[in-house]
Amino acid sequence: MVDKLWGGRFQQGAASWVEDFGASIHFDYQLAHEDIEGSLAHSKMLSKVGIISEEECAFIQGGLKEILADIEAGKVQFSVQNEDIHLNIESLLTEKIGSVAGKLHTARSRNDQVATDFHLWMKHRLPDVKAAIKNLQTELVLLADKHADTIMPGYTHLQHAQPISYGHYLLAYFEMLQRDYERFEFNEKHTDILPLGAAALAGTTFPIDREYVADELGFGNIYHNSLDAVSDRDFAIEFLANASMLMMHLSRMAEELILWTSFEFNYLELSDSYSTGSSIMPQKKNADFAELSRGKTGAVYGQLMGLLTVMKGLPLAYNKDMQEDKSGTFTTFDTIIAVLKVFTGMLETVTVKKDNMKAALKTDYSNATELADYLAKKGMPFRQAHEVTGKLVFEAIQEGIALEQCELKALQEHSALIEDDVYVVLNPMTAVNKRTSLGGTAISNVKKEVVRAKGILASKM
Secondary structure, X not given: OOOOOOHHHOOOOOOHHHHHHHOOHHHHHHHHHHHHHHHHHHHHXXXXXXXXXHHHHHHHHHHHHHHHHHHHOOOOOOOHHHOOHHHHHHHHHHHHHHHHHHHHHOOOOHHHHHHHHHHHHHHHHHHXXXXXXXXXXXXXXXXXXXXXXXXXXXXXXXXXXXXXXXXXXXXXXXXXXXXXXXXXXXXXXXXXXXXXOOOOOOOOOOOOOHHHHHHHHOOOEXXXXXXXXXXXXXXXXXXXXXXXXXXXXXXXXHHHHHHHOOOOOOOEEOOHHHOEOOOOOOOOOEOHHHHHHHHHHHHHHHHHHHHHHHHOOOOOOOOHHHHHHHXXXXXXXXXXXXXXXXHHHHHHHOEEOHHHHHHOOOOOOOOHHHHHHHHHHOOOOHHHHHHHHHHHHHXXXXXXXXXXXXXXXXXXXOOOOOOOOHHHHOOHHHHHHOXXXXXXXXXXXXXXXXXXXXXXXXXXX
């Protein structure tokens, strides 16, 4: 017989390198707390329904708590021979309390046990993700409040398009992150379901009380189909998809931080704490942490595609392929928490070069739309107004001057509708403040949206 907890029908063991290949303890040791948490609840339920005695339950509970204390003290070394966290802890429990430890596995399988551990792991960590998103949102709102009246070029196709408020720009990322936050909230709903009691795939003949276990572990719902319970990894895929969306948003912000801290833009300067230098060029100040964050996006995408591919062809119910569900999820959690923390720090310490932002609007013709709108409001069809303005921009470029530097006489040669008030219209601050439509960049709007954003943040307390 093979010396394994499952080895009764086996006469020959695998080579050590094969055991190592099949083991998951290399990464699922991170489920140790959750595994013990689930076992504590399961043993209490077994005692409650009379499957084990109160004395046996006390032995099991005491042993599990001792193991948890040993793990937290760094005294436990897990074994590859015991394959996974579940068999490692069961082996340790047997060493502590003897054969009564074997009763703990009554009415459950590693299939529903690992699913429960994974659900618990995710339940414990989704609040951390939401808190980290909120921290970054808070910095965005603080910065937007401070810079509601800081104006800068807005871009399309990475070309100067129209003047906007820098505060308005920052609140765009607040909105993206709010959607991310809400996606993780929805993720909590699908994580908050208890698989334990499904056993291997078909349920159990023992008179278990799944509702009791759910209450003990703080689950709000229970899987109603045992096949689904042990084979569902939607909650993990959903987490990876949400993380990918989050990283996409942060990668876009990283790209702009990298561009805007460059010599060519010079809109922002990152603090020394979030920059690095060059080993050969003394003058360099690189936005390396923004670049690393942008780079880590690809790895998060990869974990999502990896798990989707693992799951796409699996028949019901449990398959060993599903062992590949955790490593990438654990790594992704660590990544997004670290990146969110880095972005929060970068924004908390960034220097905003208001004058440079404003100066970039002087000769960029981003006020051309203002002139077209001005003509349209005076009765000229917008397509004609667009054409007239385009001709004026061309002439100004030829002369090397801004639109607002054109003489009134020259402007009126293209349309008699143009009067002295056009110069007020062409002022970038006027352009910003006239955009008072809901969601527009007017400073008054930005200030209202800051209040709204603060209310959203306050509701997350």
